[in-house]
Amino acid sequence: xxxIEIDEKILSRNEAxxxxxxxxxxxxxxxxxxVVSSPGSGKTTIIEKTVELLRxxxxxxxxxxxxxxxxxxxxxxxxxxxxxxxxxxxACHLDAHMVHHTLPWVFGQGKVQLLIFENVGNMVCPAEYxxxxxxxxxxxxxxxxxxxxxxxxxxxxxxxxLIINKTDLVRFTNFDLQRAEENALKINPRLTVFxxxxxxxxxxxEWADFLAAHSMK
Amino acid sequence: xxxIEIDEKILSRNEAxxxxxxxxxxxxxxxxxxVVSSPGSGKTTIIEKTVELLRxxxxxxxxxxxxxxxxxxxxxxxxxxxxxxxxxxxACHLDAHMVHHTLPWVFGQGKVQLLIFENVGNMVCPAEYxxxxxxxxxxxxxxxxxxxxxxxxxxxxxxxxLIINKTDLVRFTNFDLQRAEENALKINPRLTVFxxxxxxxxxxxEWADFLAAHSMK
Numbered sequence: 432x433x434x435i436e437i438d439e440k441i442l443s444r445n446e447a448x449x450x451x452x453x454x455x456x457x458x459x460x461x462x463x464x465x466v467v468s469s470p471g472s473g474k475t476t477i478i479e480k481t482v483e484l485l486r487x488x489x490x491x492x493x494x495x496x497x498x499x500x501x502x503x504x505x506x507x508x509x510x511x512x513x514x515x516x517x518x519x520x521x522a523c524h525l526d527a528h529m530v531h532h533t534l535p536w537v538f539g540q541g542k543v544q545l546l547i548f549e550n551v552g553n554m555v556c557p558a559e560y561x562x563x564x565x566x567x568x569x570x571x572x573x574x575x576x577x578x579x580x581x582x583x584x585x586x587x588x589x590x591x592x593l594i595i596n597k598t599d600l601v602r603f604t605n606f607d608l609q610r611a612e613e614n615a616l617k618i619n620p621r622l623t624v625f626x627x628x629x630x631x632x633x634x635x636x637e638w639a640d641f642l643a644a645h646s647m648k
Numbered sequence: 649x650x651x652i653e654i655d656e657k658i659l660s661r662n663e664a665x666x667x668x669x670x671x672x673x674x675x676x677x678x679x680x681x682x683v684v685s686s687p688g689s690g691k692t693t694i695i696e697k698t699v700e701l702l703r704x705x706x707x708x709x710x711x712x713x714x715x716x717x718x719x720x721x722x723x724x725x726x727x728x729x730x731x732x733x734x735x736x737x738x739a740c741h742l743d744a745h746m747v748h749h750t751l752p753w754v755f756g757q758g759k760v761q762l763l764i765f766e767n768v769g770n771m772v773c774p775a776e777y778x779x780x781x782x783x784x785x786x787x788x789x790x791x792x793x794x795x796x797x798x799x800x801x802x803x804x805x806x807x808x809x810l811i812i813n814k815t816d817l818v819r820f821t822n823f824d825l826q827r828a829e830e831n832a833l834k835i836n837p838r839l840t841v842f843x844x845x846x847x848x849x850x851x852x853x854e855w856a857d858f859l860a861a862h863s864m865k
Binding site for chain 2: 471472497498499500502503521523551552553554555556559571572573574575578579581582583584585597599603
């Protein structure tokens, strides 16, 4: 368990840098989201689909956080949009400091209206670290079970958007979509919820339109 | 990102306590496993099935680590074996100190031959914290994708056993069982791998026999 006093110092340093990041992004008219979930909830696939649907309408860039490997960055790079990898090594989440060092690269990429951070796969620690993004997007996938919002409330509390992903798998599991949504809204009644399947396309258009509306304000 | 120097201090304090826990458990002839995975990989269901299969042969107790809620402990308690909850609050993993305080309770439960720790759902941080267990058991589930060992190597490196769970879902995904196993063995060639489905029973008997053999030495 991390020492609480130390954690608070680290977190307050992080908050200060996150504020700087937020102002710098706002100053350039860039809308940014920080996508957080467990490993394997489908973050990278959601970003791929988002890029496919939006790249002709919205200037985009992606920052990929990974402990090891650039497998995800390679996947995004195939779509010919700017992508930058942050290798976190032992750190289990992105932080404002890492992002701070990456912003000059973002600002050198021409017209960026939407910046997507894909965080390290972890439902716990990334929830506590503000990067300077406009909104945290929590992703939970059907095979994880509908009790996750109750068990990992910090993320659901910090997020503005919840994507319930892999809805195509509902019929093969005991997942109850309505109960999942109710559990999430119990933790955070202001969540905007998207039900999504990248396999059959459910919810992708609504999600892309939501992002486009925010990015082209 | 946690300061590395601080982390090393915390970790070395944890190691010392883990050694004490290990000796205390060994002294009482208790075999212990520390089950680690992402949220929703199926840890609790695996433990439920394990208890069902083994409770007539092996004296068991379970320690449930959860950040919030005792939903998992309630599930295990239905099987009439000793179960104790550790609520970790903001901490994203169990540690040797929390376990140290719970051992007197374990030692008061009559004949315990197998002690199961269910860690907080997190593929990252629990991998670094020795609790004093005999083996870490990593669980990855089919919907998470077969690239997980490459992306989160610390856990696969620290584990002695890997359970690839939810194999009943393979045919609905692009998961390649052979590639998943190869990726895991690339990180740690000494892993014992069980392919499992708690939905159709695949692999459960082999897993129970493996645990029974270790617990009744």
